[in-house]
Amino acid sequence: MAERGGVRLEDVARAAGVSVATASRALNGSTRRVRPEHSERVAAAAAELGYLPDAHAQAMARGTTTVVSLVVGDITDPYFAEIASGAMRAADRAGLVLVITSTGGEPEREATVLQSTAVLRPRAVVLAVSRRTDGSAESGIRTLHDRGASVVALVSDDSDAPGIDVATPLTIRNRAGAASLAGALVDEGHRDFVVLAGDPDVVTARARTAGFVAGLARRGLELPETSVTAGPFTRDGGYAAMARLLASGHRPGCVFAVNDVTAVGALAAIRDHGLEPGADVAVAGFDDVRMLADVVPALSTVRLPLDTIGETAVRRALGEDVATVFDGEVVLRQSTRRTG
Amino acid sequence: MAERGGVRLEDVARAAGVSVATASRALNGSTRRVRPEHSERVAAAAAELGYLPDAHAQAMARGTTTVVSLVVGDITDPYFAEIASGAMRAADRAGLVLVITSTGGEPEREATVLQSTAVLRPRAVVLAVSRRTDGSAESGIRTLHDRGASVVALVSDDSDAPGIDVATPLTIRNRAGAASLAGALVDEGHRDFVVLAGDPDVVTARARTAGFVAGLARRGLELPETSVTAGPFTRDGGYAAMARLLASGHRPGCVFAVNDVTAVGALAAIRDHGLEPGADVAVAGFDDVRMLADVVPALSTVRLPLDTIGETAVRRALGEDVATVFDGEVVLRQSTRRTG
DNA sequence: TTGAAAGCGCTAACAA
């Protein structure tokens, strides 16, 4: 019923018989400064007229917005989806709106995406994107920061990775998790490993690969460079890499894919090659993504509390005092069970 | 380097030696009205200073925003994630920002979510949410519409579902797709069906259930009411429903779960019951979600071009002349293959 | 083609 464009605060004020200032204070302004009677009249008028503030006008006047940005690689990837889910919850609790932008898996679009994010002047931004080691996002991050945003970046416990000075890090111990996994796998009796390393320029992939290699080394096993194969960080990437490997006559005892999605691709390739994944070739992943909990054989992996990480990241960006490091937990399942 | 708060148009104008009006016109304003020489100077200054417009100020001044909203049920559900992915692409192409809000799977939160969406005054909104038959979102939708948003709602080809007069429908032929699936399953030799119907108040679930029942009827098979069991529209819901069924001694020949995620839950329950899904109990899903392409046995389902649907929905909301109906395609795989 | 100035809807001094 409202006029085109909606009811303004002025309309509410008039209906309640007060000034816009009073109406503003009653609806939002600093606590306890409006006579209860007026406050009620304003609330009633607002409800009756169906008043809804205009976030843009508020942003202008306040000099600060209600938007929190989350930048992810590919929302279709359950890794990011779970993080997004937690982030949304946190934003919601804080009464803020979560704007998700995605690079669509193309890291070179990162700069552009950060720019388009910046125009909304987010109060906080969480970078869950697959950051590349080349620091291509640096300037975009700086822009955000200069605009007054508090930016939190998900990073790995990898000393090789370049820091981002203006961003607050939230560390995921990818390296340590992968190292533990390697140890556990060796303890299960595996010896002959291959790593599906994903994109070597993506920090997460690098950290997990490096950690795994280090973990093996700690057990006295040296992984030849030829046993580490790069490729896209996706289901199809995992499938292709595994298929290539098998086609070339290699048949490793155990494959470590740097994330679950890639591991599932490897599983499929093994099966399509006529072998039985788990029994003939063991496979382990990373993340313990829920959506893949029912793959067969059940995937050994490193569980990351993705949802919590997403939630924590926005809370941290909002200035709360929360956890700053997350560890993964090795979970051994059917896919690496030694039958012999 | 920029001052706290960033570079304003005024700064650019000064640097370029023109007025803010000219700077504004050069950077965005109606075509061909600024002397090329000035235009260049402005562009150069903007680049040098790292100017980025303030979306809120633009929104205020223009009376229209650059935001497109997508309301989904649960971003963690690959059904929504794929839609979101396509929607993001379309928004991006149009130079708009996609704001995703989620009800977190709680339909009763729908009204609230629509409200918080409305404050951003989106230019267009796509409702991909699991709409309930009780029309609880009606008023929220009307609010959005009154604020000038063009709203597109994903709906089913189900005459029972209430229309939303102010929203433009984008029809997904859930009913027809489910009916085709039923026919195909009967043709494969299946007779003894059970439907894991999801939440009967959710239109999508209803349409698929109704379509399946109708499809069986068309083949002369009547499905007893007791063979339709309601429950949450999720992996766990599917697991629980299937487990309950098996525990009670039922052992259907073929189970139709109203979406893939639920079907995967059913698969797991069957397996945990000591039976072999696919061989002992056939299972079919709906959606053909990519993330579940590698489950074993491969899931028979109805493929929906989710990504394209998401893309089309925002293009439609933006006023483009695009497809208005989407059909599903039956895909028969291992999970319903008759071995005997 | 350009610039001055009036808003867009709201908040926040500042006075009353």
Add this chain to the structure above:
DNA sequence: TTGTTAGCGCTTTCAA
């Protein structure tokens, strides 16, 4: 405690 008023950064008449 309330109202008046000056902006927030930008676009857009309206004159020049």
